[in-house]
Amino acid sequence: MSAQVYIFRIQRNMPGQVGTVQSHWQEYSVEAEPNTTILTLLEVIKGQQDGSLTFRQSCRSAICGSCAISISGRTRLACKTHVGAVARDGVVEIAPQKNQPILRDLAIDIRPFFARVHGIKPYLQEGPEKAGKVTSTAYDQVNHVTQCIMCACCYSECTMAEVNPDYIGPAALAKAFRFVSDPREGKKTERLRELSEPNGIWSCTRCTMCVDVCPKEVAPMEAIVKLRTRGLDKGYGDSAAAKHALAFHEDIVKSGQLNEFTLMMRTLGIFGSMKETAMALHLAKKGKIPSPFPHSIQGVEELRKIYASLERTPVDVETKAKQAVPE
Amino acid sequence: MSLEFAYYPGCAAKQIQREADWAARAVCQQLGIRLNDMPRASCCGAVSLRETKPAFAMAVAARILSEAEAMGRDLVTICNTCLQTLSQANYRLQNEPELLEKINAVLAEGGVRPYQGKIQVRHLLWVITEQVDPHLLRSKITRPLKGMRIASFLGCHSVRPVEIYAHSANEENTPHLDQLISIMGGVPVNYTGKDRCCGFHVMLSDKEEVHAMAAKNCLSAKDAGAQIMITPCTLCDMIMGSSQELAAKTVQRTIDLPEMNFAQLLGLAMGLTKSQLGISRLHVDPVPVLSKIGLA
Numbered sequence: 001m002s003a004q005v006y007i008f009r010i011q012r013n014m015p016g017q018v019g020t021v022q023s024h025w026q027e028y029s030v031e032a033e034p035n036t037t038i039l040t041l042l043e044v045i046k047g048q049q050d051g052s053l054t055f056r057q058s059c060r061s062a063i064c065g066s067c068a069i070s071i072s073g074r075t076r077l078a079c080k081t082h083v084g085a086v087a088r089d090g091v092v093e094i095a096p097q098k099n100q101p102i103l104r105d106l107a108i109d110i111r112p113f114f115a116r117v118h119g120i121k122p123y124l125q126e127g128p129e130k131a132g133k134v135t136s137t138a139y140d141q142v143n144h145v146t147q148c149i150m151c152a153c154c155y156s157e158c159t160m161a162e163v164n165p166d167y168i169g170p171a172a173l174a175k176a177f178r179f180v181s182d183p184r185e186g187k188k189t190e191r192l193r194e195l196s197e198p199n200g201i202w203s204c205t206r207c208t209m210c211v212d213v214c215p216k217e218v219a220p221m222e223a224i225v226k227l228r229t230r231g232l233d234k235g236y237g238d239s240a241a242a243k244h245a246l247a248f249h250e251d252i253v254k255s256g257q258l259n260e261f262t263l264m265m266r267t268l269g270i271f272g273s274m275k276e277t278a279m280a281l282h283l284a285k286k287g288k289i290p291s292p293f294p295h296s297i298q299g300v301e302e303l304r305k306i307y308a309s310l311e312r313t314p315v316d317v318e319t320k321a322k323q324a325v326p327e
Numbered sequence: 328m329s330l331e332f333a334y335y336p337g338c339a340a341k342q343i344q345r346e347a348d349w350a351a352r353a354v355c356q357q358l359g360i361r362l363n364d365m366p367r368a369s370c371c372g373a374v375s376l377r378e379t380k381p382a383f384a385m386a387v388a389a390r391i392l393s394e395a396e397a398m399g400r401d402l403v404t405i406c407n408t409c410l411q412t413l414s415q416a417n418y419r420l421q422n423e424p425e426l427l428e429k430i431n432a433v434l435a436e437g438g439v440r441p442y443q444g445k446i447q448v449r450h451l452l453w454v455i456t457e458q459v460d461p462h463l464l465r466s467k468i469t470r471p472l473k474g475m476r477i478a479s480f481l482g483c484h485s486v487r488p489v490e491i492y493a494h495s496a497n498e499e500n501t502p503h504l505d506q507l508i509s510i511m512g513g514v515p516v517n518y519t520g521k522d523r524c525c526g527f528h529v530m531l532s533d534k535e536e537v538h539a540m541a542a543k544n545c546l547s548a549k550d551a552g553a554q555i556m557i558t559p560c561t562l563c564d565m566i567m568g569s570s571q572e573l574a575a576k577t578v579q580r581t582i583d584l585p586e587m588n589f590a591q592l593l594g595l596a597m598g599l600t601k602s603q604l605g606i607s608r609l610h611v612d613p614v615p616v617l618s619k620i621g622l623a
């Protein structure tokens with residue numbers, strides 16, 4: 001591989017009057033081998049072309065999490081990303097992380113992200129559920145979560161955080177899962193109750209974005225899925241989203257098919273359904289009224305037997321960190 | 328080589344989004360793709376069953392995969408969430424022999440044929456752009472789209488997680504929809520909302536947020552010059568199309584971006600009739616845009 005010229009299209013941001021930023025795009029060209037990191041090239045630009053360019057960095061080895069920026073449309077660690085892998089027709093577009101206030105150029109104010117992490121109480125608490133013994137397999141579930149370096153790549157791309165600034169977000173929820181799963185934690189149930197409240201585990205859209213952007217294979221959404229399972233097991237199934245989830249196995253055991261007609265009513269309750277009338281009428285305009293009696297599939301009794309057997313003899317199918325993390 | 332599949336349209340295409348199923352069957356007939364119904368297949372459980380009953384979810388998916396395997400065919404679907412749910416289960420069942428054994432023991436409790444891990448889960452869009460003879464496909468485009476500017480909305484579950492789709496797609500290189508747009512004679516539009524989320528899976532619990540997402544993504548397509556939006560997913564269709572007007576109200580802007588399933592637009596480009604493709608069931612009327620290029 002040989003050196004080539006890359007164009008860096010960088011979003012420059014300057015603080016204006018209180019709470020505003022002035023943005024424009026500025027282009028720089030640099031010559032580099034394709035396997036040079038973006039961070040190295042930002043340093044070249046700053047050192048040789050424009051000393052005013054502001055960005056964060058520290059460890060240079062994907063450990064500290066400070067260099068996370070948007071590179072070619074995805075939030076990534078600048079020190080772990082090779083220019084050749086992200087350039088499109090020789091151009092690399094660089095911008096700050098999303099969903100947090102911009103300070104200057106590529107530097108953002110990361111406090112909102114950390115406020116959420118601190119909000120889940122990221123420490124062990126004394127309490128009645130603290131186990132005296134810790135087995136050798138106790139951390140199989142959480143080893144991948146503890147690799148989180150708090151870079152906020154996931155939060156920057158989270159599709160729910162984009163529209164709801166109160167959403168706890170992927171990294172903080174993954175961290176919460178680590179404490180719910182730790183045998184030494186004394187208040188596991190209390191945590192699950194709090195996490196089941198609005199803006200918590202049930203607000204995740206399941207878009208899977210955080211799984212793909214995380215540079216440390218933390219797979220936050222998988223932790224959220226497991227928190228939901230554990231929350232439901234503790235009886236925290238009152239929210240609309242939890243009821244919606246619960247409707248699925250009832251329908252599958254009953255007819256094999258999802259009943260879209262009653263799904264809405266069961267999820268929202270009768271008053272909720274009335275609030276949904278606008279939606280129902282809107283769908284009805286186009287004749288989109290699902291049948292209240294979908295046909296049963298053939299062999300639905302097989303599913304009932306399988307369900308009954310699993311209720312009698314549970315089978316553990318959850319992924320363990322060993323499988324989840326190839327490192 | 329004839330293309331033949333076990334066809335799994337998903338619950339939405341059997342009920343509210345029936346037009347996507349009609350269109351899929353119609354374009355497959357044109358392309359000589361045989362879709363065999365799966366009378367025993369249940370709902371896949373979507374994102375929810377894996378949360379409420381993880382082991383049952385795995386067994387439900389394995390039972391569906393086993394039916395397709397017994398038919399001797401790969402499974403093909405037109406719902407992104409069915410695609411992800413079944414692909415994820417298939418990925419694990421094919422790579423974790425112990426899990427496969429455990430789940431087959433559970434299937435045996437219900438008298439279900441064991442799954443041997445031999446089939447693939449495919450999206451109809453991948454079949455059309457990867458497996459159909461390109462000359463045949465091009466020859467069927469009798470009413471080309473004449474440079475119409477089209478936004479492809481990918482939908483999360485046909486591109487993520489990369490791990491399970493490594494063979495066919497990944498988030499940063501998802502060529503299928505845009506390829507198809509070019510083949511149909513349209514121009515793919517680049518816009519920021521393209522790989523974002525429609526929000527379907529929290530539409531009942533976080534309705535305002537979902538409407539905000541839909542509005543934002545539709546508007547970003549529109550601002551980039553899109554005349555129409557297509558998706559490969561019946562659930563995306565339900566939000567980006569059927570609920571677009573409600574979403575527009577929340578942001579107090581008109582959006583008015585016609586949206587349809589990719590199979591419907593492909594059907595139109597093949598000269599199939601609007602009624603065959605259920606075009607009148609769309610909430611945002613595409614006829615004004617289509618008539619500009621003589622398609623309606």
Ligand code: SF4
Pocket residue numbers: 154157158159160161169170203204205206207208209210211220221224
């Ligand atoms: S899967 Fe959930 S937590 Fe992860 S990015 Fe999507 S909405 Fe956010």
Ligand code: SF4
Pocket residue numbers: 147148149150151152153154155170171174213214215216217218219220
């Ligand atoms: S979960 Fe991954 S992406 Fe999110 S903060 Fe932690 S390391 Fe970064």
Ligand code: FES
Pocket residue numbers: 057058059060061062063064065066067068077078079080
């Ligand atoms: S500089 Fe520390 S993670 Fe990149």
